[in-house]
Amino acid sequence: MADINKVSEQQNELNEKISKAAKSSGTEIAKALTFIIDDRIYGVDISYVNEIVGVPHITVIPGIPHYIKGVINVRSKVIPIIDVRSRFDLPEKEHDDKTSTIIITYLDIQVGIIVDQVQEVLSVKAENKADIPALERVNNNKFIEYILETNDSIKMILDVKKLIFDDDFDIEAVAAE
Amino acid sequence: MAKVEAGMEGMVDMYLFETTTLIDQLDEILLRTEQANEFTDDDINEVFRIMHTVKGSSAMMGFENLQKLAHKGEDMFFIIREDPSKMKDIGFVYDLVFQMSDLFKAEIEEIRSNPDYEGTDFSEMIAKLENGAKMLQGELEEAEAAEAGEHPAAAKSGGVEAANENQSVIRVYFDQDCKMENLRAFLLLNRLKESFDVIDWFPKDVENNSESSATIQEDGFLVTLNKADVDEALKVVEQSLNVDTYEIVTDEKEESESAAQQKAAPAAEQSAQSAPKEEKTAQAKPAAEAKKEAAPAKKEAPAPAKKPERAPVQQASSNSGKQSLISVNLQKLDQLHDIVGEIITTESMVISNPELDGLKLESFQKAARELRKLTDELQDSVMSIRMVPLIGPFQKMHRIVRDMKQKLGKNVELVIEGEDTEVDKSIVDNLNDPLMHLVRNCMDHGIEEDVSERIEHGKPEKGTIRLSATSSAGEVIITVADDGGGIDTDRVLQKAEEAGLLTKPASEYSEREINNMIMLPGFSTNTEVTEYSGRGVGMDVVKKNIEKSGGSIFVESKRYEGSSFIIKIPLTLAIIAGMEVRVGDVIFTVPTSAIKQSFKITNNQIIYDTQGNEMIMLRGECYPILKLYQKYNLETETTDFEQGILILVEADGKKVCLFADKLIGEQQVVVKPFPSYLSRYNLKAEGLSGCSIMGDGSISLIIDVNNVIDKQ
Numbered sequence: 039m040a041d042i043n044k045v046s047e048q049q050n051e052l053n054e055k056i057s058k059a060a061k062s063s064g065t066e067i068a069k070a071l072t073f074i075i076d077d078r079i080y081g082v083d084i085s086y087v088n089e090i091v092g093v094p095h096i097t098v099i100p101g102i103p104h105y106i107k108g109v110i111n112v113r114s115k116v117i118p119i120i121d122v123r124s125r126f127d128l129p130e131k132e133h134d135d136k137t138s139t140i141i142i143t144y145l146d147i148q149v150g151i152i153v154d155q156v157q158e159v160l161s162v163k164a165e166n167k168a169d170i171p172a173l174e175r176v177n178n179n180k181f182i183e184y185i186l187e188t189n190d191s192i193k194m195i196l197d198v199k200k201l202i203f204d205d206d207f208d209i210e211a212v213a214a215e
Numbered sequence: 216m217a218k219v220e221a222g223m224e225g226m227v228d229m230y231l232f233e234t235t236t237l238i239d240q241l242d243e244i245l246l247r248t249e250q251a252n253e254f255t256d257d258d259i260n261e262v263f264r265i266m267h268t269v270k271g272s273s274a275m276m277g278f279e280n281l282q283k284l285a286h287k288g289e290d291m292f293f294i295i296r297e298d299p300s301k302m303k304d305i306g307f308v309y310d311l312v313f314q315m316s317d318l319f320k321a322e323i324e325e326i327r328s329n330p331d332y333e334g335t336d337f338s339e340m341i342a343k344l345e346n347g348a349k350m351l352q353g354e355l356e357e358a359e360a361a362e363a364g365e366h367p368a369a370a371k372s373g374g375v376e377a378a379n380e381n382q383s384v385i386r387v388y389f390d391q392d393c394k395m396e397n398l399r400a401f402l403l404l405n406r407l408k409e410s411f412d413v414i415d416w417f418p419k420d421v422e423n424n425s426e427s428s429a430t431i432q433e434d435g436f437l438v439t440l441n442k443a444d445v446d447e448a449l450k451v452v453e454q455s456l457n458v459d460t461y462e463i464v465t466d467e468k469e470e471s472e473s474a475a476q477q478k479a480a481p482a483a484e485q486s487a488q489s490a491p492k493e494e495k496t497a498q499a500k501p502a503a504e505a506k507k508e509a510a511p512a513k514k515e516a517p518a519p520a521k522k523p524e525r526a527p528v529q530q531a532s533s534n535s536g537k538q539s540l541i542s543v544n545l546q547k548l549d550q551l552h553d554i555v556g557e558i559i560t561t562e563s564m565v566i567s568n569p570e571l572d573g574l575k576l577e578s579f580q581k582a583a584r585e586l587r588k589l590t591d592e593l594q595d596s597v598m599s600i601r602m603v604p605l606i607g608p609f610q611k612m613h614r615i616v617r618d619m620k621q622k623l624g625k626n627v628e629l630v631i632e633g634e635d636t637e638v639d640k641s642i643v644d645n646l647n648d649p650l651m652h653l654v655r656n657c658m659d660h661g662i663e664e665d666v667s668e669r670i671e672h673g674k675p676e677k678g679t680i681r682l683s684a685t686s687s688a689g690e691v692i693i694t695v696a697d698d699g700g701g702i703d704t705d706r707v708l709q710k711a712e713e714a715g716l717l718t719k720p721a722s723e724y725s726e727r728e729i730n731n732m733i734m735l736p737g738f739s740t741n742t743e744v745t746e747y748s749g750r751g752v753g754m755d756v757v758k759k760n761i762e763k764s765g766g767s768i769f770v771e772s773k774r775y776e777g778s779s780f781i782i783k784i785p786l787t788l789a790i791i792a793g794m795e796v797r798v799g800d801v802i803f804t805v806p807t808s809a810i811k812q813s814f815k816i817t818n819n820q821i822i823y824d825t826q827g828n829e830m831i832m833l834r835g836e837c838y839p840i841l842k843l844y845q846k847y848n849l850e851t852e853t854t855d856f857e858q859g860i861l862i863l864v865e866a867d868g869k870k871v872c873l874f875a876d877k878l879i880g881e882q883q884v885v886v887k888p889f890p891s892y893l894s895r896y897n898l899k900a901e902g903l904s905g906c907s908i909m910g911d912g913s914i915s916l917i918i919d920v921n922n923v924i925d926k927q
Contacts, residue, residue, distance in 0.1 A: 097913065098801055100846075102893060106893070116890055
């Protein structure tokens, strides 16, 4: 298992882009950080992303849903960690040196998500953006906020809130703590 | 934050903190003086200073509405400063200022929490304050007119003064609702004039001013006569139509109700109603100075000055500028706290480092002990910085009781004990809301509405709500108790049943369980929602808030006797001594304070109970065994009792033996609560109270022995 603090070059580059993610002018609406699960490309809005780290030693916590693997130590902070594959009900995969953890913050709540591989920081423009009709928001599609079409490939940009929280989660109550 | 003066954004936090502190001080002074019914010079100056400071800083921040509000408050107190006696008779001033204080608090909260803050319009309150000021002034002006002219003003309390010893004043009240009092007074006056020498009378214009009737209704009709004539005059008065009561007002027998007259009393010469302004301020200075010197003098003893002053009861709160206090950003304290925690953990790793095993290191050990002593001191010191006495939130409850007393019309007294008990600041912050709700609860539901109910059960008419705090064994116990009607367990059970909250047959519930049902979510026996309670979201929120601080709350109640809400909060568990144990891949920390003993056993020592659960016999006592790997579903190779280790733990009188793979070692660990994201999974109930970061960066789970035992 890689040391959480040993971030690969690629991850380093991305981290730089993340920290510099200011809104650029023009038709760009947002920026998204894309990552790969199996052979599919997903992404999250960069405004939620703190940083990318390696794969940490996970401390298991009993009594919680299977997709929350446990907690990890990121610079002396205890952060819960979600395995995106598990969240999508996909079979788990052994971690390799490409596996990364994306640290996300939503409303003061920090969570790490494990992905097979991080890809790039993409510009989201209105003309590339496409919505998913409500009818199709079933199963795993419920996590998708919209679709990005660039360079002939489709990236599914995820709704962070839905990714992290179950439907009946009272976010405001938790965030207020 | 919007609407802040340009360049002042960085100051907002400071402004909010300072203003909140000042308004709290204001409340405290008002409550104290209202109850004691006296307002010293120091009090007035303090209030004035507070208003003035708030006005200034609000102006600086660009909060015009608050500035105006404070300005009006300041105006009113300027008038009061001129004649403090007014404060005693005028309840409406208290009401107004309390209202103003509430508006301030609400507005400050708005500024703090609302990013789209827009100033609230206070014109209504401002108008009220202006009127209040006018009313105050109206009284004052009348009193001033009193000493100026020959016609002493008929202020609320006083009467017309006799100019010399040979005269007397009669006050006559006519029948209520007899109407046209002024004309009746005029007739009486004429009759008196027929037989006697009427020296003076008031109101002067009874003949032609019908509005003087109001004055006569309030303060009576006053007539000054020669003393010798008084007896005869009274006979005339008695015989007059529609006369209700009358009395002689002399200058010796000043009416004792009038506080203002009390002030005037010891004056050598015959005192005018209120001393002329100039005289008063001149008197005030020496009085104030004398008062300060006579500091320990008790309330009743008049200071040796022309104007009797009473020594201030409490000067503590007014000296905020003079104490050496510094306000510190809570974040900095948290950082300091974290670092100290890490120092302690790391120190542990250095001193108990396995590489030192077996080495004879006398000098090292000595130095290590010194270091240990110092870090302990450091830890204590840092912990105590964050500790604040509960007096803050407790005092705030006075305000709640006062407001509710008026609104509900119940006669209740709030008694406070142990307010010096200290608790971590973060916990105190979280206690405010629950305490408020509990006190309101007691006032609304606890204390009986009908006083006869109380008397029926042998209780005094006045209800008592008792707020007390004590600390013991690393815990603070706060109790909110009332001597009201107690909880009606029948009604509670019925309501719970209706709301579908029962998990077992109604008859199986103990009284204790029923009492504690009121804290279930969605529970409320109120049929209607009042401003204060009844929505059924109160008690369970209180419970949640308290559990968030790591505490617990339960209810005790006896019908017709009263109820108590008991809150237990651990005093900063932040750093504890723990024994690290391994179970499979996971490391648990068992608080050393809970460990009685640890030992290895052989299989033949195991006995089984009727359900096949393992138990062990130890010194004649039987203890159940809890296999940690089984409880938490962990994979481990050590399932055989002979290979692992048993740890006997105890909490709340209950004992159990935990079975783990092996002991790793004792360590001081910094307790970190689980991330809030995991709060919904109620890990506490699973027997896990938090986690801790080990020296090597891994995370260990801290066992909550109490809960581990309960949920087997």
